Amino acid sequence: MAETVVQGRSLWGSRLGVILAVSGSAVGLGNFLRFPGNAAENGGGAFLIPYFIAFLVLGVPIGWAEWTMGRLGGQKGLHSAPAIIGYWGRGAAARYLGAFGVLVPLVVYFYYVLIEAWCLSYAWDYLSGGIGIAREQTVAQQVAASADYFGELSGRAADGLFAAGGSGQSIVFWVIAFTLNLWFLYRGLSRGIEAFCRWAMPVMAVCALILLIRVLTLGTPDPALPEQSVASGLNFMWNPDFSALGSFQTWLAATGQIFFSLSVGFGVIINYASYMKKNDDVVLSSLTSSATNEFFEVVFGGMITLTAAVVFLGLAATHANVGGTFSTGFVALPVVFVRMPYGELFGAIWFFMLFLAAITSSLSMLQPTKAFFREALDVSHGAATAIVAALCIAGNIFVLWFSKGLVALDTLDFWVGTFMIFIVAGTQIICFGWVFGIDKALAEAGRGAQVRIPRLFRFVIKYVSPAYLLVIFLGFCWYDLPPYWRSVFGDPQTGAPAERAVIYSWLVILGTIALLMAVTAIGARRWRAQGLDIDGRGAAADGPEPGREDSQ
């Protein structure tokens, strides 16, 4: 497959390619591990009510906005979040806020590729005979052994580069995962990312389907324990508790799940859509990638994980060990595979599927960063790839080193991978609906559209989405922020100071922000000198700017 380049611009090879690439970015570990735990803890089937409301008023509208902003940005010769958001937001304030659209994917990559490496490491272990948990032990003993194994692999016990396993296994798999990411990034947009996603997404679906059929045909493996059945597992996940709908936490959890799962506000979609042609459809494409994500999340995530856990661990152990992404994926499920017939095979398929879900997401984190450095510094494709690689190696080694209690990973995940996504998404929806103008923005979205955006969404995008986002952000700050705030500034009640790893993590975040702001300032000067309309002063829908070369 040759790289698709038209008039000096790199483009996606096909429409299905960009849809699968965006879907690959959205479908990640959260679909299989975070969604079922979140749903079971927050009302079961009733959780789906706020979940689908958030999908309609937040996920779908912001998705449309991002796709539209990206496609028009590409026509103006812009491919990075700061430049595109600056164009839509008409000025420097939006441009510098847009720099967070590079910060988020870059810093999330610092830890995400390590989790991806764990998945690959587990898949390898299962292919080569399992992770050494004895079959004859009790569930509690097996859970403890599984937690020990994960602790050793992830280096949770102590800081230091080789604290992660005596054999350095996580380092080996990090090198493999990192090299694969870099290789696909270097191959380019259509020959690298698109070609890989066109292959990886169907394989991921086949793996998930095999696991789903296996889980749904388990029946009641132990007749002495009739409550440990497929029906009980599905009931645990789906039985609605309507009282949960009265709790703000349920709405917060459902909205958070939609928001983070769809990759909106991540700075990825805006970059990916900038490589589309002027009249390529964005409305149906955005809806299709969102629907793909929902299919993986609700059908596969909602049917496999908890059902298997209840069948083999029982309700009490599932309650105790399933919830967080890591505890579900890397502690509870390995015990399930020990107890499942042909568990090594299904364990290998499961972790390989998670690895594919992770690598299609991590690739999407590298591309926006590469495009940013390439267009802001006017460097070659190879040089931009080298800059991204150097930054990511430094970030990865930082997270690998400060592995004790996974504090550094958790700090980066909370402040950048969660908190700052609100900033990017909020900036985007305000620029789209208010600064650029909702009517002009929707007219731009409608160009080449295969389906029409219903008129109701004019009101939703302008008023409901920003208001909903603000309420959820305030609720998030009220409920989730305080412990993280104390972890940075120390706890005044106990007098406990901030942890070293938290302070260093913040230095990494601030250093990266300073770097991206400086590069944005350099880029702005260059873009202006090239005559590019980075402040959005020109007409909204005229042709591409002259004099720009490919900056994929």
Added chain:
Amino acid sequence: MTLLAMIFMSVALAGVTVLTAWCYYRVLKEESLSTRSKDQR
């Protein structure tokens, strides 16, 4: 499994499956039409 759990599960699964299938049907139909018109040209 309770009846309510079954209803919620069925509606959710059917909803996302129909939406996804409809989206891909429209995308693939358009792709095949544009490929055919390119071939004719």
